[in-house]
Amino acid sequence: MKTISIYEAPVVISGLLSKYQKGHLWKAPEEIFGKVSEWVDIMRVRSTGGRVRFRTDTKKLWIRTTLKACTPDVNFPIVGSAACDVLRGRGMEADYVGFVVPPEFGKVVGEREISLPGTMEDIAIYMPRNEEVEDIEIAIDDDAEILPPTPYTFEDPILYYGSSVTEGCTATHPSCNFVAYTARWVDANFVNFGFSGSAMGEPSMAEIIAKQKLSAFVMDYDHNAETADHLRKTHENFFKIIRAAQPDLPIIMLTKANDYWHEYELLERRDIIRQTYENAVAAGDQNVYFVDNSDVFGAVGRFACTIDMLHPNDIGYRLMSERLYPVLKEALETRYGKKITI
Structure with missing residues (x-):
């Protein structure tokens, strides 16, 4: 050899x-x-x-x-x-x-x-x-x-920013978390900016992300925001820093999945993220999207979707991927005029 x-x-x-x-x-x-x-x-x-x-x-x-x-x-x-x-x-x-x-x-x-x-x-x-x-x-x-490898349909990467869930914690393989799945399904390069326990929506992180040449940005740090109030104080500002630098970049905002540990404020967090989205739409933003994961694991048997009632297992990641994929596909096809056929 x-x-x-x-x-x-x-x-x-x-x-x-x-x-x-x-x-x-x-x-x-x-x-x-x-x-x-x-x-x-x-x-x-x-x-x-x-x-x-x-x-x-x-x-x-x-x-x-x-x-x-x-x-x-x-x-x-x-x-x-x-x-x-x-x-x-x-x-x-x-x-x-x-x-x-x-x-x-x-x-x-x-x-x-x-x-x-x-x-x-x-x-x-x-x-x-x-x-x-x-x-x-x-x-x-x-x-x-x-x-050389066949070029991606979208060579500029999709950057996913978020928590240990974004990073792929508890998936059985590194190719079967929701980041890897959805990027592969739209045939896009990607960067995984999952930082376990450390994605706090800091302005300095937004500024670093804003400098990158990207096809899309998936904003998913709800899990690591310590409280709903922390999310409220940081989420829209984080979005605005990136939007100011890249006015036409497709940005998809995710809410956390329906885990047990923060169920008491799950819907409040969802509504904070949705408000950032609605404010952007009201301001004329045509490249912003919202994905509600608050019920993605269902109401019955959702413990089977996680390993510890928080981090998804392969079932949970697949469900998250199937919810994000059509939105990501629409965002990319609309912005760049390319049809995803793979």
């Missing part, structure tokens, strides 16, 4: 805003350090949302992943927290073909050889949710070809 560098063409790394290199595969740009909060500084170096992409006709794909650490998380199996997922194909038709993960917590190297059909296809390796990645090594058959 022949070794292929992930840092050189024709391979493309997507979803990371850092100046990435071996040992430095960060989801957030370097400029964020010291600008928002101590917890954001800690989590900015995670590789969440990063993807290694290419096309190949190899019949065997060898992958070795090396993490900076591999630590237990009470909410996760090791595949959910530390694995790289491998998908072939594009859009809704992308197939899951395997994962690469260390054999146990405490070990940092995972290695696997994956069998493929040998036809020229797009491959995407999704980086882990929890861990910082040191390196990813790949090799293909000696007689196989490797080409």
Whole structure:
């Protein structure tokens, strides 16, 4: 087999805003350090949302992943927290073909050889949710070809900002949270700005997001707003900072799903977010959208949609994805005049 560098063409790394290199595969740009909060500084170096992409006709794909650490998380199996997922194909038709993960917590190297059909296809390796990645090594058959990945329909990324739920906490794989699902279904590049417990709607974070070249922005930090009053004081201001910088950017506002722990103020929070949306529409904004998740898990049996009555499991993430997808599709097609057919 022949070794292929992930840092050189024709391979493309997507979803990371850092100046990435071996040992430095960060989801957030370097400029964020010291600008928002101590917890954001800690989590900015995670590789969440990063993807290694290419096309190949190899019949065997060898992958070795090396993490900076591999630590237990009470909410996760090791595949959910530390694995790289491998998908072939594009859009809704992308197939899951395997994962690469260390054999146990405490070990940092995972290695696997994956069998493929040998036809020229797009491959995407999704980086882990929890861990910082040191390196990813790949090799293909000696007689196989490797080409650049098929461009996304929307190359400028959708940026999703929010909590551990946005980050993909408790999904069993890094490719099956609502961020990965919905971006894949509209064939868009994406950046996952989920910051577990630390998405507080700070103006400094809005200013960093406002500088990025994006196709759309999904605003989803309701879970981390400490109280409804905190959300009321920050939400519209956060939106206005980004809107002032990017007047035509599609912006989708989400409310939190109907978890048990904050049920007493769930509808109050929903109405605060809806008010930001309604104020924008009243001001003439034609690129703003609202998604109400307050009942997305239903009234009966909703405990089956989460792992801890807060963080979604795969059922919960799928339900969230199915609610967001048509709105995201409409927003992109309306703004850019492209029909999503994949």
